[in-house]
Every structure is written in structure tokens, then in C-alpha cells.
Amino acid sequence: MRALVIEDEPAVAGFVGKGLREASFVVELADNGIDGCRLALTNDYDVVVLDLMLPGKDGFKVLHDLRRGEKQTPVICLTARDSVDDRVKGLDLGADDYLAKPFSFAELLARIRALLRRGRAMVGNPIVVSDLTIDILARDVRRGGTRIDLSANEYRLLEYLARNAGCVLSRTMILEHVWDMNQDPMTNVIDVHVNRLRKKIDARFDPPLIHTVRGVGYVLRSAES
Amino acid sequence: MSFDPPNRSGRRVPIGWTLTLWGTAVTLAISLLLCGALYVGVSISLRDQVDAFLVGEVYEFLGATHHHTGSEVQLEGDIRQELGSRLRNDLGFRILDLHGKLIITSDANDMVAAHWRPPRHDPQPGSRPFFETIVPPDGTVAYRLCTLRERLPDGRDCFAQASYSLEWTAASLGEFRRICAVVLALAVLLALAAGRFLAWRSLVPLRQLAATAQGIGAAKLNQRMPVAGVGDEFDRLAVTLNEMLAKIERYVRQLKQFTADASHELRTPLSALRGAAEVALSRPRSSDELRQVLEEQLSHYERLQRIAEDLLLLARLDAGENVLIRERVDLNQAVSDVVDLFRPLAEDRRLQLEFDPVAPVTIEGDNGRIKQLLSNLVDNAVKFTPGPGRVVVGLIRHDGVAEMTIADTGIGINGDHLPRVFDRFYRVDDSRSSKDRGAGLGLSICRSIAEAHGGRIAIESRPLHGTTVRVTLPVRLAPG
Numbered sequence: 112m113r114a115l116v117i118e119d120e121p122a123v124a125g126f127v128g129k130g131l132r133e134a135s136f137v138v139e140l141a142d143n144g145i146d147g148c149r150l151a152l153t154n155d156y157d158v159v160v161l162d163l164m165l166p167g168k169d170g171f172k173v174l175h176d177l178r179r180g181e182k183q184t185p186v187i188c189l190t191a192r193d194s195v196d197d198r199v200k201g202l203d204l205g206a207d208d209y210l211a212k213p214f215s216f217a218e219l220l221a222r223i224r225a226l227l228r229r230g231r232a233m234v235g236n237p238i239v240v241s242d243l244t245i246d247i248l249a250r251d252v253r254r255g256g257t258r259i260d261l262s263a264n265e266y267r268l269l270e271y272l273a274r275n276a277g278c279v280l281s282r283t284m285i286l287e288h289v290w291d292m293n294q295d296p297m298t299n300v301i302d303v304h305v306n307r308l309r310k311k312i313d314a315r316f317d318p319p320l321i322h323t324v325r326g327v328g329y330v331l332r333s334a335e336s
Numbered sequence: 337m338s339f340d341p342p343n344r345s346g347r348r349v350p351i352g353w354t355l356t357l358w359g360t361a362v363t364l365a366i367s368l369l370l371c372g373a374l375y376v377g378v379s380i381s382l383r384d385q386v387d388a389f390l391v392g393e394v395y396e397f398l399g400a401t402h403h404h405t406g407s408e409v410q411l412e413g414d415i416r417q418e419l420g421s422r423l424r425n426d427l428g429f430r431i432l433d434l435h436g437k438l439i440i441t442s443d444a445n446d447m448v449a450a451h452w453r454p455p456r457h458d459p460q461p462g463s464r465p466f467f468e469t470i471v472p473p474d475g476t477v478a479y480r481l482c483t484l485r486e487r488l489p490d491g492r493d494c495f496a497q498a499s500y501s502l503e504w505t506a507a508s509l510g511e512f513r514r515i516c517a518v519v520l521a522l523a524v525l526l527a528l529a530a531g532r533f534l535a536w537r538s539l540v541p542l543r544q545l546a547a548t549a550q551g552i553g554a555a556k557l558n559q560r561m562p563v564a565g566v567g568d569e570f571d572r573l574a575v576t577l578n579e580m581l582a583k584i585e586r587y588v589r590q591l592k593q594f595t596a597d598a599s600h601e602l603r604t605p606l607s608a609l610r611g612a613a614e615v616a617l618s619r620p621r622s623s624d625e626l627r628q629v630l631e632e633q634l635s636h637y638e639r640l641q642r643i644a645e646d647l648l649l650l651a652r653l654d655a656g657e658n659v660l661i662r663e664r665v666d667l668n669q670a671v672s673d674v675v676d677l678f679r680p681l682a683e684d685r686r687l688q689l690e691f692d693p694v695a696p697v698t699i700e701g702d703n704g705r706i707k708q709l710l711s712n713l714v715d716n717a718v719k720f721t722p723g724p725g726r727v728v729v730g731l732i733r734h735d736g737v738a739e740m741t742i743a744d745t746g747i748g749i750n751g752d753h754l755p756r757v758f759d760r761f762y763r764v765d766d767s768r769s770s771k772d773r774g775a776g777l778g779l780s781i782c783r784s785i786a787e788a789h790g791g792r793i794a795i796e797s798r799p800l801h802g803t804t805v806r807v808t809l810p811v812r813l814a815p816g
Contacts, residue, residue, distance in 0.1 A: 199661070213641050264676050290677050292711065293704045295642065300715075303680040326634065 112227065113137045113155070117147030117173065118162040118189065123212070127160060130216045131223075144168025152180045158223050161206075163190040163197065171204060178205040185226040189214070217281065217327040224278045238273045241333035243312065243320055245273050254316050264289070265308050272321065272331035281328040305329055352539055356531035363527035364520065371516040378512055382505045383469075383480070390482035391465050394498040396422060397429040398486055401440055426501040431494050439494060469502070477503045541570035545577070557585040590759070597761035601643055601775055605636040612636075639775075646777040650760070653784035660702040660788055662813060667697040667706070667738050671731050674710040678718055686723025689714075697733045700813040701789050709785045712778045713742045713805050720803070721746030733811070737791070740807045748799040757795060758783045782807075790814050 114136045118124040121142070128138045139154075141147035144165040151159055151173070159177070163170030174186060188201045191212045198209050208222050237246040242255045250266060252259045261269060267289045272280065282301040286292045305321065313319040322330050349357075400418045416423065423442055430441035471478045484496045545561055552559045560581060561574040616629040652659045675691040682689035710729075717727045721744040730741040749757060753764045761776040782805075786793040791809035 213644075286677075290673055290707075291703075292673070292677070292707050294708045294711075295645070300677055300681050303684060304677075307680050326631075 112157045113139070114158050114160065114223070115139050115141065115147065115151055115154070115156045116160045117141045117144065117151070117165065117170070118160065119143060119165050120162070123162070123189075126216060127219065130220065134220055142166075144170065144173050148173045148176050151177050151184065152182060156184050157227055159184050159186045160219070160223075161186050161188050163188055163201065171200060174201065174204045174206060185229075187219070187222060187226065215281075217279075217324075218283060221279045221281045221284060221327060225275050225280065225284065228275055228278050238270075238276070240273060240276045240331060241318070241320060242316070243273075245270060254312060259311050261308070261311060264304065265311065268304055268308055269312065269331075272329065275331075277330065277332045279324045279327050279330045285328065352532070352535035355535040355538075356528060359531035359534075360524055360527040363523050367520050367523040371520060375509070375512060375516065379505075379509055382508060386480050386500055386502070386505060387465075387467050387482065390467070390480060390498045390500055391484075393422065393427065393429070393500075394465065394482055394484050394496050397442070397498065398431075398484075398496050401431065402489060426503065428499045429497070431488075431496050433492060433494055439488075470499075477501050477506070541574075545570070545574060549577070552581065557581065557588055594760050597776075598643075598647065601761060602640065605640045605643075608636045609633055609640075643775045643777070646775060646781060650777065650780060650784055653781075653788045660705060660813075662700060663703055665699050665701045665703045665706055667699055667731055667740065667809075668693055668695070670703060670707050671710060671729055671740065674707055674714055675729055677711065678714045682718050682727060685718060685721075686725075687718060687721055688724075688726045689718070689729070690726060691729040691731075694731055697731055697738050699738050699809055699811045701809060702785075705785045705788070706809070709782045709807065710740070710742075712782050713807070716778065717742050717744040717746065717803070717805075720744065736811050737808045738811060740809075741804055742807075743802060743804040745802040748801055748803055749795070749797040750799050751797075754795060754797055758793070 112135065114131050116124055116127050116131070116138060118127065118140070119142045124140050124142065128140055131138045136157075139150060139156075141150055145167040147161070147165070148168060161170050161173060165173070168176075170188060170190070174188070177184070177186065185207045186205070187208045187210060188206045189210050189212060190197055190201075201209055207226050210219060210222065236248060237244045237251075239245075244253050245251075247270065252261055252266070252269065268285065271285065271288050283295065285301050285305075286294070305323075309319075309321050313321055318333070320331055320333060322332065324330055397419070400415050419442075425443075428442055431439045433439055466483045468481050468483075469478055470481055479499045479501045481497060481499045486494055486496050488494050541562075541564065548559065548561050560578045563571050563574045563578070565571065612629055612632055616626060621629075649659070671691055672693055675689055679689050714727065714729065721727060725745040727742065727744045727746075730739075730743070732739050749764055753762075756762045757764065758779050760780045762779075763776040783793045786807050786809065789809050790813060791807060793808075794806045795803065796806075797803040
């Protein structure tokens with residue numbers, strides 16, 4: 112996996128680069144918009160991490176030039192200004208995701224992985240993870256052939272986990288996708304939902320499929336993967 | 337103390353002087369009008385007296401010359417005697433024929449003879465006398481001329497004239513003008529002095545207000561303007577200023593409290609971060625120990641981040657910065673989403689979380705922020721209600737507003753705390769562990785979100801019985 116990090120702040124570029132390398136990415140760094148844009152247009156990256164406030168050429172401009180150059184590389188924008196306008200503008204220009212500083216690296220990594228997964232393949236129907244099958248059209252969930260009744264919320268949560276099977280999803284991402292709420296998850300409300308789902312999916316079956324990743328979130332995966 | 341406004345706006349005359357000058361100008365105008373009217377009246381009256389006197393004299397003269405027979409224009413001695421004291425040098429008589437030829441005169445060299453001209457009209461016999469004022473072109477004193485048409489005993493028609501010097505009248509009028517000038521000058525001086533005094537006197541309260549205002553600084557905001565209690569404009573001004581001062585004092589106090597609280601809230605996790613790192617580095621540690629320290633650091637850091645984000649959001653909402661997305665929000669859906677999110681948490685705590693979905697209530701607003709507001713409130717309700725209990729969420733629309741209520745059967749809030757629960761960093765219960773408690777910004781954010789939508793938030797509570805929070809949002813956002 113190749114990642115391009117366009118970020119002028121050395122401290123941020125440093126830990127993002129280090130973190131991504133340790134997560135098996137090949138990372139290139141650009142500390143200004145002009146170099147970053149040139150690299151993104153000439154090379155093929157799997158993902159671009161783009162700071163919006165850059166010397167030389169700001170992030171919006173880079174994004175604009177990238178999309179005009181027919182580059183469909185997934186882009187995650189980083190910004191210190193969490194204003195609505197910036198967010199809307201970034202997404203309109205073709206950003207795939209958006210993260211406000213300060214962010215946690217685990218959150219960034221989870222989002223990058225979700226993006227990469229989305230780019231790789233549309234999931235088929237039904238989704239199969241180990242002995243769990245989810246028929247998206249019929250909203251039918253079975254494990255080991257046994258039908259499992261889920262509430263509407265539980266189903267949405269499971270479908271989101273299953274569509275990103277093998278990818279760690281943060282609590283913020285879950286809140287965003289399942290409840291359409293764009294904020295910090297308060298208290299342990301997401302954990303309570305995941306635990307309920309767990310009771311229905313994992314309690315009576317082996318092996319457990321929903322795993323907690325400490326400090327990050329949750330992942331649905333079969334034991335062997 | 338001077339009341340000069342800054343010399344920017346061009347208005348440089350102090351208000352006291354402006355008042356004084358206006359008063360003086362008005363006094364002067366009224367005095368001028370009065371003097372002018374009196375002058376005109378007096379001069380008309382004087383002229384009428386002269387005219388009446390002249391008519392009488394003309395008839396006397398005609399009577400006395402009735403038996404004048406000679407062809408001499410000079411008065412005969414007996415007639416002269418008969419007229420006696422009437423023959424003065426400021427009074428002249430004569431009789432002329434209709435062509436202006438002199439028949440008889442009291443004094444051949446009188447001033448009238450020098451400036452003779454025929455009467456401008458031609459009065460008929462027995463008609464009313466005709467008067468005119470003659471101003472000699474050589475600059476000598478003007479005189480009044482009265483002309484009558486009469487029939488002489490010999491059957492000839494003639495003009496009989498009497499003239500009277502206006503020297504005395506002019507002298508009287510001149511005297512009158514001088515008196516007027518003195519009166520006017522006195523009036524102006526008096527008006528200036530009185531105006532100055534009155535302006536000074538009436539501005540005394542203003543000067544006091546200014547003096548007090550100058551003494552009030554950021555450190556002495558508890559001072560108030562003196563109110564005389566007479567209910568005049570200055571009292572109203574003082575009361576208004578006092579209300580403004582009270583507001584400013586409240587804001588400043590809140591700001592100070594906020595700054596103190598914010599620095600306290602930030603200091604605690606900062607010192608924990610620093611201390612833990614220093615202790616960890618003070619001697620060699622195993623990687624497990626170091627990992628534990630770093631994990632603790634991360635949790636403190638998360639707390640700091642949360643506070644920073646909340647403060648930033650509050651600052652933005654308060655600054656009226658455009659942080660709201662305008663979109664159509666189905667409140668019924670928003671409430672349902674939030675209730676669904678919290679239901680498992682509530683059930684775990686043996687709470688019934690109830691919401692009866694209603695017909696769609698659509699308003700203009702920011703869906704995300706409204707959900708944030710609702711989840712803060714529902715979160716609080718669930719947190720502070722021990723099981724078994726209920727949390728009931730209601731939604732109705734009335735009079736152009738949507739009203740949401742979140743009512744719980746929880747521990748309630750003491751009346752002492754109730755007015756302050758929306759204040760930043762205000763926590764009802766400070767005894768909870770720092771891990772469990774929030775930063776005390778949740779309700780502040782709720783209020784700021786409601787107010788950014790042009791709405792309101794209110795709280796009522798009975799200790800041990802429960803709390804109800806009521807949020808009203810206008811159906812339509814104000815433009816802008």
C-alpha cells in the first residue's frame with residue numbers, strides 16, 4: 112500500500128508517517144501543496160492524506176487539481192479548522208473523508224482502511240464472515256444456519272461491521288454511519304449497543320466474531336483472519 | 337469637567353453653551369419684535385396727534401383770515417394779533433388758489449414756501465383733509481403738511497395748508513430708539529447670564545453621572561450611578577446606565593469565572609500528564625510500566641481534547657459564527673434516532689426510555705447540532721436517574737415553535753444549583769470522580785445550540801422527584 116502524506120507541520124507528518132509505515136504502508140511525505148500535488152498527479156497512491164492549510168498551494172486547490180487530473184485516489188482531509196464550510200467544501204471537491212485536528216492516529220488508520228476497503232471491492236450479497244451470513248436485500252441474518260432476530264439498530268450496526276469486515280471501526284465512525292451523528296460518542300453508548308449485538312451473534316456460537324480493539328473500536332472478523 | 341465630545345464628528349460646542357446661545361437668540365428675537373411693534377405704535381400715535389393738531393390749526397387759520405381783504409399775501413396786523421401765540425416758527429399757514437398761487441401766508445419765508453409743490457390729490461371742497469410728510473431734499477427737518485380744500489367768502493375755491501415741523505417728533509422717536517437699544521442689550525446680557533446659569537444647573541446631574549462613570553473601571557463594576565429619585569430624564573438615564581452596568585458586571589463576572597474554571601480544568605489534566613511523564617522517566621522502567629503510563633497519558637489527553645473542542649464550539653456558537661448548516665430537520669426522526677441510541681443504555685440501568693413518535697415535525701436547522709443537543713440531554717437524564725425509573729421524551733409543535741421535553745424521574749437538582757446549571761464548567765455534584773464526570777460544558781453547549789437556532793432552553797426540577805428540560809426551537813431559522 113502506498114500513501115502520500117501532504118502536511119507541512121513536521122510533528123504531525125512525523126507521527127502519521129511513522130504510524131503508517133508501522134502499519135505496512137509505503138509512505139511519501141510532501142511538506143507543501145505544490146510538491147504534494149505534483150507527486151499525487153504523477154504517481155499512483157492508494158490513499159492521500161491531505162492537510163488543508165498548506166504553504167504554496169492550499170489543500171482545496173490541491174484537491175481540485177487532483178480531481179481535475181482524473182485522479183480518483185481516495186483522499187482524507189485534515190484540518191485544524193473544524194468549521195462546517197470547510198467540511199462541506201472539502202467533500203464537494205471530492206474528498207472521501209474528513210478529520211479534524213487533533214485526531215487520534217488509530218482513528219485516522221481506521222478511516223484509511225475503511226476507504227481502501229471501499230475502493231477495493233463492492234461487497235457481494237449475502238456477506239459471509241465465517242459461519243455468519245447476512246442477506247442485505249432480505250435483511251436476513253443467520254449464524255450456523257440459525258436465524259437471528261435483530262432490532263433495526265442492531266441490524267444497521269451489524270451490516271456496517273460486516274461491510275467492513277476485517278477493518279477496525281472507531282466509535283466515532285460507528286456513530287457517524289449507523290446513527291448519522293457527527294460528534295464525539297458520549298459515555299459508553301456505542302459499547303452498550305455492540306455488547307447487545309454481541310450477545311445475539313456471539314454468545315451462543317463459537318468462535319466470537321465481534322472483537323474489541325482497545326483504544327480504537329470494534330472489528331468483525333473470523334478468528335483465523 | 338468638560339462635556340466636549342471627541343472633536344471627530346464636527347460638533348464642538350459644549351451642550352451648555354449651545355443651550356445658552358439658543359436661549360439668548362430667542363430672547364433677542366422676542367425683544368426685537370416687541371420693540372419694533374412698540375416703535376411702530378408710538379410713531380403712528382405721534383403722527384395721528386400731529387395730524388389732529390394740524391387740522392384744528394388749519395380751521396383756526398381759515399376762521400381768522402375770513403375777513404382778510406387786502407391783496408397783500410402778508411398777514412394783516414389785526415389777524416396776526418388774533419392768531420397770537422399760534423404763530424410759531426415750527427408752524428406755518430397759507431392759503432393758495434387752485435393753481436398754486438399764494439393768496440395769504442403766515443410767513444412768506446416759511447419752510448413750506450421753499451419746497452412748494454401742489455397737493456398730490458385734488459381734494460373736493462368739504463372733503464377730508466389730506467396729509468403728507470415732506471422730507472426736504474436739502475436735508476433740513478421733515479415736516480407734516482395738512483391740505484384742505486375750502487371756499488373763500490369771495491366764492492373762490494382755495495387750498496388751505498398747515499405745516500408742522502417734525503423735529504420734536506423725530507427727537508421723541510430717537511429717544512425711544514435709544515431706550516430700545518439699551519433694553520435689548522440688557523435683555524441679551526441677562527439671557528446669556530441666565531442661560532449659562534440654567535444650563536450649568538440643569539447639567540449638574542450629567543456632570544455627576546460623568547464623574548461617577550469615570551470612576552467605574554473593570555475592577556469597580558459594582559458601583560452604580562446616583563439616582564436622585566425625582567423621575568426626570570437624568571434619573572431615567574441613570575437607571576438605564578445602571579441596568580447596563582449590571583449586565584456588564586454579570587458578563588465580566590461570568591467571563592472571569594469562565595477563565596478561572598477553564599484554566600483549572602486544563603491545569604488538572606496538564607499537571608497529571610506532566611507529572612506522570614516525569615515520574616516515569618525518573619528511573620528505568622519496564623516496557624509494561626511505560627505502556628501503562630502512556631495509556632494513562634492518552635486518557636488525560638483525550639479529556640483535554642474534549643474540553644478544547646467543546647470550548648471551541650461554544651466560542652463559535654457565541655460569536656455567532658456561521659457554524660449551523662441550514663437544512664430541513666425532521667425532529668421526529670432526530671428524536672427517534674437519539675432515543676434509539678440511548679435505549680440499550682437506559683435498559684441496562686433499568687430505566688424506561690419513552691418516546692411516542694408523532695407526525696413529522698419539520699423545522700429549519702442543523703440536524704447534527706440538534707441531535708447533539710438531544711443526546712446531551714438524554715445522556716444526562718439517563719445518567720442522573722437511578723433505576724427503576726423513567727425518562728420521557730416529548731415533541732409537540734405549537735405557535736410556530738417545536739417544543740421538545742426531556743423529563744426524568746431522577747435525583748433532581750437542588751434549587752440553589754438550578755439557575756447555574758447552564759453556566760460553563762458548572763457541576764452540580766463535584767464529588768464524582770473526574771473520570772466519570774464531564775467537564776461541565778454539556779448543558780452550556782445545549783443552550784448555545786438552542787440559542788444559535790433562535791430557540792430557548794429551560795429547566796425545572798424537584799429534588800428526588802425529577803428534572804424536566806424544555807427546548808423550544810423556531811420552525812424557521814432567522815435569515816442570515
